[in-house]
Amino acid sequence: MKQSLTRRAMLGALGTAVAATAGCQSPGTGSDSGSDTGEQPESADAVAQSDSVYTNVYQEVADAVVSIRVYAEDSRGGQGSGFLIDDEHIVTNEHVVAGGDEYYVRFADTGWRTASVVGADVYSDLAVLRIGATPDVTPLSFVETEPTVGTEVVAIGNPFGLSGSVSAGIVSGVDRTLQSANNFSIADAVQTDAPVNPGNSGGPLVTLEGDVVGVINSGGGDNVAFAISAPLTQRVVPSLIQTGDYDHPYMGVGLRSVSPRVAEANNLDPGSGVYITRVVSDGPAAGVLQGSDGETTISGTAIPTGGDVVRQMDDTPTPTRQALGSFLALETSPGETVDVLVERDGAQETVELTLGTRPEP
Structure with a gap:
């Protein structure tokens, strides 16, 4: 016990x-009871x-x-x-x-x-x-x-x-x-x-x-x-x-957390969420989610523009890439369909995404 x-x-x-x-x-x-100094032995x-x-x-x-x-x-x-x-x-x-x-x-x-x-x-x-x-x-x-x-x-x-x-x-x-x-x-x-x-x-x-x-x-x-x-x-x-193995859920997108520069370039308020940089052409998100289609330069740095920003998956907010990743890893499996709340072209909408299986390494 x-x-x-x-x-x-x-x-x-x-x-x-x-x-x-x-x-x-x-x-x-220790073995010293302290008796030489007049202290009482410990119980x-x-x-x-x-x-x-x-x-x-x-x-x-x-x-x-x-x-x-x-x-x-x-x-x-x-x-x-x-x-x-x-x-x-x-x-x-x-x-x-x-x-x-x-x-x-x-x-x-x-x-x-x-x-x-x-x-x-x-x-x-x-x-x-x-x-x-x-x-x-x-x-x-x-x-x-x-x-x-x-x-x-x-x-x-x-x-x-x-x-x-x-x-x-x-x-x-x-x-x-x-x-x-x-x-x-x-x-x-x-x-x-x-x-x-x-x-x-x-x-x-x-x-x-x-x-x-x-x-x-x-x-x-x-x-x-x-x-x-x-x-x-x-x-x-x-x-x-x-x-002998394990199938991980797969969206088929490139992701990055919304940084202050990404928020500025894409007119995002609040400056949070997960920005989609690209969509794999034959992946689960193809035709469902949108990746970046342009870029702008801020303080000499190229910043992607035009991609969807994922705000929520099912009932789980996704303020960061870490939050989105944990939701996928712990709450979903390949083949499941999830509701994805995205901000696209200044408006919010919900799309349905059926998850695939992560490719073999």
Whole structure:
């Protein structure tokens, strides 16, 4: 059963980032009772309260986190992290397993075990490994609701191959957009300031209750790292297990958020929404949405004009490209028809768009 991690327990934490291994002495505890200075020995309750919350969450989660080694015939390969989600499946990043021929995983208290890739998706940077038998380990669960900015989190994994490492921080932002293959993007990513380095990829970013906020995707400096969100992971992973791949919804347009210059050039008030720069000729939006058909120059910069501005999809406002991307990724599927409220030639109208499937990478 998961332990209840209270705010009082946090008083014992000695920093916002620690590295822990099983059996380490908890920060804030020690053998000196203070009797030489006349102080009374601490009670058992006081000692328990001084345990670090990071130690607690590490001990609760670490057994389900694995090291991953990947080998390829051309001598390339790599390493990363992953975590158990049921009695045989491990989630990691697609870029951790890409190009591999042999895969091995190691739990905290086991040797290396062979694994196989059952599915991978480059557009979400998620992959699933299967192992034949697991130790007596409790799989990790995902958060039920997306975290708020400021939520305390820890990253557990194997940076630089150093297994069993934990670093701590907060959720610095949500609904971020990450670069993916073929100029597509990964929507709804979680930003954190928890230190993340090579080897953390594919590991879990968890709350202090041990629930997974996201699958660590990238990091490496400036207190900025990212994770594939729990909601997107929960949409993609079941399909990877069942069919080996995942079909992403596709509009067939080029998009950019409305900047002040785009708003000025296109007489947009308010200056928000998602501007359509182009429409793929044989894509789902062809004949439905309009891309830019001209440009003007402002302060020496060419600004596109004439394209539709998407204000809302179904009942969801789309003030930014990130908001539109998250709606598509989390609320729609290929083949569905959505109502798109656009601003076109100074007026608003609603058009129906049937989504397609994103092309193969």
